Amino acid sequence: MDILNWIDKRLPVVTFVKEHLKDYQTPKNLNYLWNLGSIAGIMLVVMIISGIFLAMHYTPHVDHAFASVEHIMRDVNGGWLMRYVHMNGASMFFIVVYLHIFRGLYFGSYKEPRQLLWIMGVFILFAMMATAFMGYVLPWGQMSFWGATVITNLFSVFPGGESIVQWLWGGFSVDNPTLNRFFVLHYLLPFITVALVIIHLVCLHQFGSNNPKGIDVDKKNGKDTIPFHPYYTIKDFFGLGVFFFIYAFFVFYAPNFFGEPDNYIQANPLVTPPHIVPEWYFLPFYAILRSIPDKLGGVLAMVGSIAVLFIVPWLDRHPVRSARYRPWFKVLYWPFIINLFVLGYVGAKPPEGIYLYIGQFATLYYFVHFFVILPLLNKYEPVLALPKGI
Amino acid sequence: MMTYMAAVLLGLSVLTLQAEQDYIDPVPEVSWSFDGWNGTFKRDQLQRGFQVYKEVCSSCHGIKLLRFRELEAIGFTAPQVKALAASYDINDGPNLEGDMFVRKGLPSDVIPGPYKNDNQAKSVNNGAVPPDLSLIVKARKGGANYVKALLTGYMNPPVGITLRETEHYNRYFPDHKIAMAPPFVADDQVTYTDGTNATISQMAEDVTAFLAFVAEPEMEDRKRAGFETLLYLAFMTLLFYFTKRKIWKDVK
Numbered sequence: 001m002d003i004l005n006w007i008d009k010r011l012p013v014v015t016f017v018k019e020h021l022k023d024y025q026t027p028k029n030l031n032y033l034w035n036l037g038s039i040a041g042i043m044l045v046v047m048i049i050s051g052i053f054l055a056m057h058y059t060p061h062v063d064h065a066f067a068s069v070e071h072i073m074r075d076v077n078g079g080w081l082m083r084y085v086h087m088n089g090a091s092m093f094f095i096v097v098y099l100h101i102f103r104g105l106y107f108g109s110y111k112e113p114r115q116l117l118w119i120m121g122v123f124i125l126f127a128m129m130a131t132a133f134m135g136y137v138l139p140w141g142q143m144s145f146w147g148a149t150v151i152t153n154l155f156s157v158f159p160g161g162e163s164i165v166q167w168l169w170g171g172f173s174v175d176n177p178t179l180n181r182f183f184v185l186h187y188l189l190p191f192i193t194v195a196l197v198i199i200h201l202v203c204l205h206q207f208g209s210n211n212p213k214g215i216d217v218d219k220k221n222g223k224d225t226i227p228f229h230p231y232y233t234i235k236d237f238f239g240l241g242v243f244f245f246i247y248a249f250f251v252f253y254a255p256n257f258f259g260e261p262d263n264y265i266q267a268n269p270l271v272t273p274p275h276i277v278p279e280w281y282f283l284p285f286y287a288i289l290r291s292i293p294d295k296l297g298g299v300l301a302m303v304g305s306i307a308v309l310f311i312v313p314w315l316d317r318h319p320v321r322s323a324r325y326r327p328w329f330k331v332l333y334w335p336f337i338i339n340l341f342v343l344g345y346v347g348a349k350p351p352e353g354i355y356l357y358i359g360q361f362a363t364l365y366y367f368v369h370f371f372v373i374l375p376l377l378n379k380y381e382p383v384l385a386l387p388k389g390i
Numbered sequence: 391m392m393t394y395m396a397a398v399l400l401g402l403s404v405l406t407l408q409a410e411q412d413y414i415d416p417v418p419e420v421s422w423s424f425d426g427w428n429g430t431f432k433r434d435q436l437q438r439g440f441q442v443y444k445e446v447c448s449s450c451h452g453i454k455l456l457r458f459r460e461l462e463a464i465g466f467t468a469p470q471v472k473a474l475a476a477s478y479d480i481n482d483g484p485n486l487e488g489d490m491f492v493r494k495g496l497p498s499d500v501i502p503g504p505y506k507n508d509n510q511a512k513s514v515n516n517g518a519v520p521p522d523l524s525l526i527v528k529a530r531k532g533g534a535n536y537v538k539a540l541l542t543g544y545m546n547p548p549v550g551i552t553l554r555e556t557e558h559y560n561r562y563f564p565d566h567k568i569a570m571a572p573p574f575v576a577d578d579q580v581t582y583t584d585g586t587n588a589t590i591s592q593m594a595e596d597v598t599a600f601l602a603f604v605a606e607p608e609m610e611d612r613k614r615a616g617f618e619t620l621l622y623l624a625f626m627t628l629l630f631y632f633t634k635r636k637i638w639k640d641v642k
Contacts, residue, residue, distance in 0.1 A: 028641055070455055070525075073608065080608040081615070226641060234634045241627030248623055252616025253427055256528060264529035264605075265521075274564070 020205060025225035026232055027211035029390045033107075034209065035239030036100040041197060042240060043093040048190050050086040051135075058138065060183035062176045065140035066266040084255040090132050091258040092247045094281035097128065105312070106333055108321030109210040115313040117203035122309045124196045129282070129306070131189040134182040136279055141263030146276045148174045148182070154289075157296040173269065214322025215386050224390040275350060283347030284340050290351040291363040301363065308370050316374045319383055328381045336369045415561050417532045417539040420595065424534075424602060427617070430610050431603050433465035438582055439600025440464065442593050445580050446573050447523065450515070452503025455524035456604050459497035464603060471497050478502055516556050518569060527598070527605040534602045536562065541594035544572040 008014040057076050059068040072079035101121070104110055110118035137148045152174065155164045170177030208225075211217065217224035226232075250257055258280060262273050278286050288305045292298035308315075323330040339362050346359040423432045440461065443453070458475040462468060475495035480502065483490035495502070503522070505511040511519045530536045539562040547559035553567060560568045574590040582588050586596075603609075 074455065080612065084612075230637050231641065234630065234637050238627065238630040238634045241623060241630050245620060245623045245627060248616065248619045252612055252619060255612070261529050261531050261533075264525040 020228075021233075022227060022229040024205070024208075024228040025217075025219045025222075026209055026228050027217045027224060027390055028226045028231070029211050029213060030209060030232070030235075031212050032235075032239055033099070033103040034211075035236055035243075036096050036103060037204075038236045039240055039243050040093065040096045040100055043089060043096055044190065044193060044197060047086060047089050047093060048194075050082050050089060051187070051190065053082045054086055055183075055187060058183075060138065060180050062140060062179055062267070065138060065179060069139045081251070084251045088247065088250045088255060088258060090135065090279070091281065092243075092250070093128070094132070096243070097125065098281070101125070101309075102337065104210075106323045107210055107212060108214050108316070108318075108323070110313045111316070111321050112313075113207050114203070114210065117200060117206075118313055119310055120196060120200040120203055122306075124193060124200060125306065125309070127189055127193045127196060131186055131193065132279065132281065134186040134189075137179065137182045138186060139263060140179065140267045141260075142265045142267055142271070142273050143260045143263040143276070145174060145267035145269065146273055147278055148178065150276055151278075152178070154299050154302075157299050210321065211390065212322060213324065213387055213390060214320065215390070217390060277348055280344065280348075283345075284343035285347075287343040287347035287359045288363045288366065290347075291356070291359040301367075305363075305366060308367075312370070312374075315370055317378045318381060320386065325384045325386055326377075326381060327384070329377055332369070332373055332377070335365070339365050339369070415543075417535045417562055420535050420538055420598075422534055422599065422602070424599070424609060428613060430613075431464065431599065434584055435596050435599045436464035436603050437466065438584065438586060439596040439598070439603075441582070442580055442597035443523075443600055446593070447597060449504055450520040450570075451523045452501070452505075453524045453601075453604050454500055454503055454522050456501050457497070458495065458499055458501060460607060463607060464600070468497070475499060516569065520570070523601055523604065525605050527602045529605075534598050537601060538594050538598040540568075541573055541598065542591055 004014055054072060057068065057072045057079065059065060069083065072083050074080075076082075104118065104121070133147075133151060137144045152165055152168050155161055155168060158164060166172060168178070169175065170181060208217070208219070219225050260277065277283070285302050285305055289298045289302040292301050318326065318329070320326050323333055342358065342362045343366065346355050346362060349355040351359065423429060423435065458471050461471050461474070466474070475497050478495035478499070478501075479492050480495045480499055481490060482493050485491055505514075508519050527534050527537055532539070540560060543560045543562040545559055545561055547553055547566075551559065551566070553559060556569055557567045558569070558571060559566055574593055577590060578588045579590075580588050580593060586592060606612075
């Protein structure tokens with residue numbers, strides 16, 4: 001132990017672990033939705049590790065990318081496992097992060113004093129989305145290529161857009177330079193995400209976790225809180241086990257469930273697939289993009305639909321955090337969530353006929369929730385008395 | 391709340407049904423030996439399927455992701471594979487003098503496709519390259535069921551539909567007009583050595599099973615590893631659960 005003390009005096013790792021992983025005071029009433037944060041952190045690690053192994057065998061070149069992915073699937077020992085872990089990991093990561101966000105929205109985790117914690121989280125979401133988008137391009141299948149073409153072309157709506165798009169591509173269409181830089185950025189961004197996650201955690205530990213009752217806890221008298229270890233370490237392990245069971249089911253028994261069959265056809269710039277659809281986790285935002293008849297308006301609405309999360313702490317200024325003690329918000333929360341599923345469904349359909357109208361209505365409702373319903377609730381929703389302790 | 395959600399889901403599923411139906415004929419379900427959590431490939435069926443591929447499909451389609459030696463996984467012996475490979479001529483080179491040369495195939499060679507290059511493929515197929523079949527089962531919605539249905543889905547066009555000379559009518563192809571000629575025109579088009587009756591449906595099913603193997607050669611390993619992984623995770627998760635209960639029992 002002398003060696004540990006010697007090190008700790010100069011580099012306080014032991015103290016850090018003790019303060020932030022062991023004795024760290026945590027509200028004792030956290031339900032299983034509070035497992036999602038740690039699961040998301042583990043998923044980031046799983047994605048980085050599996051991704052590093054894949055990168056050792058992958059070739060970012062338009063003539064070889066598709067074949068190198070099949071080389072990983074067929075010739076590299078355990079390659080199919082790494083690829084399916086990584087591919088399904090993206091979907092599982094998004095499921096976890098979306099649930100994590102839904103939990104924050106329901107229990108008011110973004111409110112005073114946790115606004116910056118929430119904002120760092122939105123930055124993480126943006127970084128994840130960029131990473132996932134570029135990762136999907138790497139196998140160089142039909143959806144990779146055409147998805148990249150559609151999304152990069154969105155930048156053409158801005159003034160001088162044509163030159164922005166060519167700058168992004170590194171040429172006059174999605175081609176080898178595009179694939180190459182997407183690979184580089186896809187490798188880089190996860191490490192930036194790690195940095196963002198660390199900042200997210202620093203913000204979290206400043207005031208500690210919110211809780212299902214949404215009330216401030218008294219960390220001094222010890223009635224409301226318990227030390228993180230062993231209570232939440234073991235609870236997180238259990239939740240992680242359940243999560244990995246579901247994850248493994250997809251990896252081993254339905255590895256292409258979340259994918260598009262078209263992506264097993266090598267990219268061909270001369271053949272456009274009948275329906276270009278993004279991965280499922282982008283579908284609600286894709287629906288918003290296509291619901292606006294104006295191209296610039298569509299792009300702004302799509303970016304705005306995610307960026308609006310940045311200002312949620314100021315749109316919802318109701319003094320009560322948890323929906324449990326907000327009789328109106330508790331009800332109005334669910335149409336918002338269902339509306340997201342409707343948007344996702346519409347995003348997977350061709351933008352014509354009835355789907356166009358459903359999509360436009362759902363887009364309108366999405367923004368109405370943030371810009372009309374939340375501010376009105378600030379003003380009119382009754383403020384109930386909150387419980388005194390946990 | 392639940393009623394509301396149920397109503398929305400029901401509405402969406404009705405819309406889905408309508409949208410799918412006017413798009414494509416529903417593909418019949420086949421009971422494949424490789425379905426399910428412990429499904430495996432039937433070696434004899436895959437060998438028959440390879441025979442169908444070799445004698446019928448390979449005149450237009452390649453399976454460039456497969457090497458001869460990988461056929462050992464479907465029950466061919468090493469000498470059989472060696473002999474099979476040797477029956478192909480492979481262009482190789484340049485040799486030390488700088489010349490290209492032709493040699494007998496080796497088990498480590500990729501199974502050669504029917505064309506020297508895409509331009510040759512286009513020139514004899516009205517300008518289109520017949521797709522490589524290595525991943526076809528994974529690359530089509532409906533997978534193996536769709537591939538078998540397509541192979542057997544040729545019929546005379548309904549009244550009012552006219553086809554160009556290069557087109558054929560197939561009830562399962564997205565707009566029904568397909569360039570590929572019917573691969574099977576009569577029963578016993580191939581002669582199976584194991585006595586299986588080579589009906590059109592049987593040949594289609596065998597070659598589809600073979601192509602399912604080519605698309606996912608790792609499938610049996612994957613499912614076996616999956617079973618072990620899930621068993622391990624279930625056991626560990628139960629241990630975590632009981633440990634959690636014990637640790638938390640004093641928290642009020």
